[in-house]
Amino acid sequence: MMGDSAIKPSVQIVIGPAVNTSTHSQTHQNDNGKPSKSQILTQLHAGYFSICISLSAQALLWKSLSENKMDSQALWHAFNVLPSIAFLLLWGLSVSIAASLSFLYILRCSFHFDLVKTEFLHHIGGNYMYAPWISWLLILESAPMTVPRFFYQGLCWILSVPILVLDVKLYGQWFTTDKRFLSVVGNPVSQISVIGNLVAAQVMAGTGWKESAVSMFSLGFAHYLILFVTLYQHLTSSNRFPTVQRPAYFLFFAAPSMASLAWKSISGIFDTPSKMLFFLSLFLFVSLVGSQLIQIPHLNCK
Incomplete structure (x- = not known):
């Protein structure tokens, strides 16, 4: 890098x-x-x-x-x-x-x-x-x-275009740059990019742009799956994750919970996919909290 x-x-x-x-x-x-x-x-x-x-x-x-x-x-x-x-x-x-x-x-x-x-x-x-x-x-x-519809749509595009530009830059580096492969630079904070796509999808769904919302949702969710697998494997890299950034591990359940809300906005109802994403985020939240509680007695022993 x-x-x-x-x-x-x-x-x-x-x-x-x-x-x-x-x-x-x-x-x-x-x-x-x-x-x-x-x-x-x-x-x-x-x-x-x-x-x-x-x-x-x-x-x-x-x-x-x-x-x-x-x-x-x-x-x-x-x-x-x-x-x-x-x-x-x-x-x-x-x-x-x-x-x-x-x-x-x-x-x-x-x-x-x-x-x-x-x-x-x-x-x-x-x-x-x-x-x-x-x-x-x-x-x-x-x-x-109540924001006028045309004004709401204009602000939605103005705020969503930079996210798409950042996607092209960031995800493109993951694909093409040897020293910036996801397996090398991936870290829990990388999930903020996924949350950005999902938030944009939810806001677009509120404006009635279902196709644009689905495209942003698919982009964000696909990269969330890739990130989840990459970070779950804990691949070694030269870029160590700082200890002060440990709270960013809770982004693991923030992304699927945001995906649940985004899909609910797209479909109009809290259907089965939204429930699946919700229960996934709930499981990850319980897992993170449980792992932290288990480490507390271990730290006290030291």
Whole structure:
């Protein structure tokens, strides 16, 4: 892949917001010890958009629950008691954070394009390039107000095209570049690219573009199967997965759960394929939680 000199700074960009991206950034501090604007831009990376994904996903969940007000089941009545202002605050918070991060990242691209390029070429950081588009698609889908159809469709295409462009670039490298074969650079964070395709498929299905939704779904799900088999085998590679990124293992059940929702949006009902994907994600979730609980006594013994 890349030499050590190219990997080390990009690892610092991707892994931790508390880690400086270069020794040069340490000099960009104010007299009171606070980080300067230049230091903020150098330490910023696309992984911060995971915050927006989490908030917008919760807003979408709240919106889905609120759409069942006419349901006679007591479970839904319990959710309807919750104040709607909480959903508006949650959605507004996700929009404000996404807008702030987007503005800062545009500045980063303008003034520190070399760091953005290094981040994009890294085997972990490149996958986070999907995160901004995923977050904005989820924000669009969870919008509390009624968006005009033509405006909704236009935003859907604007946010989905970059995901397709990233697919061509990333998946093409897996096929054609010797040092970037999936067996070499594959890691749990690679599943973010799959989630991006599935989110785009779900939003497209909401606009009525069933064929486009099916195409994005098939692209994402096919690569999820390939990723799952590759990561399950634990092939050895020179690119070790950092310990600080261990929470990314929970993306294993995020992808099939998102596929379940996307297929439900495409088919219109929660049919057998959606249930199969849901139970797969549930099994993977239980497996990951169980494996972590088993390791806790082992760590205490040490």
